[in-house]
Amino acid sequence: MGTNEFPRGFTFGVATAAYQVEGHIENDWSEWERQGKCKDPNHRCGRGVDHWNLFDHDVQLAKEVGSGAFRISLEWARIEPVRGQVDESAVDQYRQRLLRMKAAGIRPVVTLHHFTHPQWFHRETPWHEPSSVVEFRRYARICARILQGLDALVITFNEPMVLLLGGYLQGVIPPGIADGNKAMLALGNIARSHVAAREEILSECGRCEIGISQNMLAFRPDRWWHPLDRALTRLAFDNYNHAFHRALTDGELRIQMPGLASTRQRIEGGRDSVDFMGINYYTRAHLRFIPKPPFLQFQYRDIHNRGLTDIGWEDYSEGFSHLLVELHHKYGKPIWVTENGIDDRQGDRRPQFLYNHWSQMLSAVRQGADVRGYLYWSLMDNFEWLEGWGPRFGLYSVDFETLERKATPACHYFRRVAQSGVLVEPGRVLEPEKSVEPMAAVAPSTAAF
Numbered sequence: 031m032g033t034n035e036f037p038r039g040f041t042f043g044v045a046t047a048a049y050q051v052e053g054h055i056e057n058d059w060s061e062w063e064r065q066g067k068c069k070d071p072n073h074r075c076g077r078g079v080d081h082w083n084l085f086d087h088d089v090q091l092a093k094e095v096g097s098g099a100f101r102i103s104l105e106w107a108r109i110e111p112v113r114g115q116v117d118e119s120a121v122d123q124y125r126q127r128l129l130r131m132k133a134a135g136i137r138p139v140v141t142l143h144h145f146t147h148p149q150w151f152h153r154e155t156p157w158h159e160p161s162s163v164v165e166f167r168r169y170a171r172i173c174a175r176i177l178q179g180l181d182a183l184v185i186t187f188n189e190p191m192v193l194l195l196g197g198y199l200q201g202v203i204p205p206g207i208a209d210g211n212k213a214m215l216a217l218g219n220i221a222r223s224h225v226a227a228r229e230e231i232l233s234e235c236g237r238c239e240i241g242i243s244q245n246m247l248a249f250r251p252d253r254w255w256h257p258l259d260r261a262l263t264r265l266a267f268d269n270y271n272h273a274f275h276r277a278l279t280d281g282e283l284r285i286q287m288p289g290l291a292s293t294r295q296r297i298e299g300g301r302d303s304v305d306f307m308g309i310n311y312y313t314r315a316h317l318r319f320i321p322k323p324p325f326l327q328f329q330y331r332d333i334h335n336r337g338l339t340d341i342g343w344e345d346y347s348e349g350f351s352h353l354l355v356e357l358h359h360k361y362g363k364p365i366w367v368t369e370n371g372i373d374d375r376q377g378d379r380r381p382q383f384l385y386n387h388w389s390q391m392l393s394a395v396r397q398g399a400d401v402r403g404y405l406y407w408s409l410m411d412n413f414e415w416l417e418g419w420g421p422r423f424g425l426y427s428v429d430f431e432t433l434e435r436k437a438t439p440a441c442h443y444f445r446r447v448a449q450s451g452v453l454v455e456p457g458r459v460l461e462p463e464k465s466v467e468p469m470a471a472v473a474p475s476t477a478a479f
Contacts, residue, residue, distance in 0.1 A: 034453040037395060041137065041403035042448035043099030044092050044425065045369050046081065047144040047188070048108070050412040051088075053078030057107035058147045058204040059415075067202075073418030079410060079428050079435075085127050088435075089134055091426055092409055095441050096448030099137040099183070101368065101405050102128075103144035104173055106151075113150045113165075116172055125176045138182040139368070139405065141243065142173050142227060145193060145203070145415070152205040157216035158198075163223050170227035174234035183403075184231060184238060185308055185368065186224045189245040190217065190274050199290065199324075203416065210291030217285070218295040221277045225299040241304040242278065243368040246271045248314035248349025252329070258319035262326050266317055271353070272360070278304045279361055289325050306402065307357045310369035311350050311387075313343035341373035341414075341421050347386035354394035354401060364400045367391065371407035373414075373421040380425075380440035381456035388453050406444065410435055 049055055054077060063074050081088055092100045108120045128138045143166075155161040170186075177184065187193075196203035198213035207213075228240050249266050251259035269285050277283035281301035286292045315328040330344040339345055350370070357365055372383040388404070395401050411424035419430055425444060426435040443456050 032452075033396070034392065036392065036451045036453070037401075038451075040401070040451060041098045042444070043097040043101065043136070043139065043403060043405045044095070044409035045101035045139070045405040045407045046088075046103070046409055046412065047141065048103040048105035049075060049078070049144070049146045050408075050414070051078050051081035051410070052105065052108075053080045053082055055105055055107055055146075056111070056149065057105070058149055058152060059145070061149060062204050062206075067206075068416050068418045070418050070420075073413075075413040079412055079430070080433050084433070086130060088409060089131050089136065091435060092136060093134060094437075094445070095425055096445040097136055098448070099139050099403055099405060100131060100409070101139035101141065101185075103141035103188070104176065105146065106143065106169055107146060107148040109172060110148055110169060113148070113154060121172060121176060128176065128180055128182070132180055138180055139185065139366075140173075140177060140180075140182045141185040141188050142170060143186065144188040147204065156205060157219050158207075158209075158212040159215075160219065162216075162219050163226055166223035167226035167230060170223075170230040171234070173227075174231045177231060177235050177238070179235075182238065183306075183366065184240045185243050186227045186240065187220060188243045188368075189310060190220050190242065191270055192245050193220070195270075210287075214285065214291050214293035214295075217274070218283055218293065218297065221274065221283055221295075221297045221300060224278060225297065225303050228303055229299070239305040241306040241308045241366070242274065243308035243310050244271070244275055245310045245312075245369075246353050247312075248346055248352065250314055250316050252316040252318035252327075252331075256319065259317060262317045262319055266315075266326075271356075275304075275307060275357075275361065279363075289323055304363065306364040306366050307361055308366050308368040309353060309357060310407070311353060311367065312370065313339075314346040314349050316344075337379075339373050339379075340375045341417065343373075345372070345383065345386075347383075347390045350387050351390035351394040351397075354391065354399045355397050358394070358397070358399035364402045366402055367404040369405060369407040371423045373423055374438075375422045377422070377427060377438045377440075380438060381443045384440060384443065384447075385453070385456055388447065392453060 131138050155165045194217050197205050198207045198216050201208035249263045251263045253259045273285050277297050278300050281297050283295045316331050318327045320327050332338050336345045374380045408423045410426040411422050411428040414421040425441050427438055
């Protein structure tokens with residue numbers, strides 16, 4: 031393998047999440063929006079980008095950029111809108127869509143839980159209660175029916191530490207709790223729910239690859255000379271990046287966050303309960319100790335003068351290779367990059383961002399990391415949670431009024447590298463852009479909440 035060649039069989043693909051793109055979903059996040067809790071209180075996901083009605087067209091767009099895999103999520107609120115009552119038509123729709131995706135030559139990557147919940151969940155069986163594990167096991171049993179025979183890569187939970195910090199410590203996303211003890215109970219039950227889901231899927235589907243997607247950050251002390259900034263950085267790196275991975279490899283959940291929350295829990299069945307390590311990587315955080323709760327302050331700094339991304343994050347590709355090598359040495363398992371991307375509202379930074387991060391990924395591969403695939407976030411612009419309709423992460427831009435998808439300059443570059451398996455600089459890819467018919471297959475729905 032040459033220094034600019036990806037390993038044989040390496041998979042390039044794209045990622046989405048149901049609530050952000052499908053549209054017409056009533057869940058805990060739609061409730062949150064109606065309470066005016068996005069950064070812009072008037073923003074609503076509503077029809078999303080109507081991916082539910084434009085699914086086959088969007089699969090074709092994924093194929094157009096050379097994708098060999100397409101990450102989607104199943105929406106629990108669509109499948110079980112009322113506790114104990116399964117919408118069989120939704121189950122059948124998801125299965126048929128994934129079968130068509132596979133028939134198109136694209137491997138399904140399926141997330142069971144990507145932040146959202148049915149509206150009954152937090153009221154009746156919240157994560158800090160043991161009943162949550164029972165409910166998630168039942169949901170996973172339904173999902174297993176959808177997954178049979180698909181050879182899907184299965185992600186049980188997306189970014190559990192983000193759900194913990196945002197939903198149970200800061201209280202800025204559903205369920206809006208700020209309680210350290212409940213946060214630790216919730217995280218333990220999420221780990222147990224992964225184990226339960228794995229058991230159900232293996233029981234129904236036989237052997238398949240199952241893991242999680244963990245958001246991982248590069249961390250740096252804001253003041254190199256300050257011992258407490260350095261201590262905070264070590265704690266954040268261990269607790270945020272590795273606690274959940276560790277719980278599913280050695281079977282023990284260990285978190286130590288002085289002044290906030292701590293726990294040590296045995297996760298029955300957790301040992302060696304993932305087949306791959308999933309990493310979502312975007313940026314680096316600079317940590318500073320402050321002498322009052324929560325005792326830390328984090329910010330993004332442009333210390334290399336590259337310009338912060340449009341969402342305000344540091345563009346720090348070097349941290350990508352460091353974390354991939356770290357995952358390899360700590361766990362020795364195959365690695366999937368389940369998200370990586372940039373908010374680029376003008377559309378001109380994304381090709382270089384891809385080149386820089388792919389270069390770092392190849393560096394990690396040369397150092398022994400068994401990286402199997404890379405999924406770009408996102409196939410198309412979408413609703414970005416608390417940020418609403420502002421960010422633009424898509425390989426395809428979306429006109430949110432007409433829902434027209436248009437190729438950005440990164441599409442051709444992505445296709446060139448994905449199809450050749452050879453990394454070249456963006457400026458060397460000079461072929462004219464292929465024409466894409468944004469809405470050739472299906473007219474967008476005009477329905478909205």
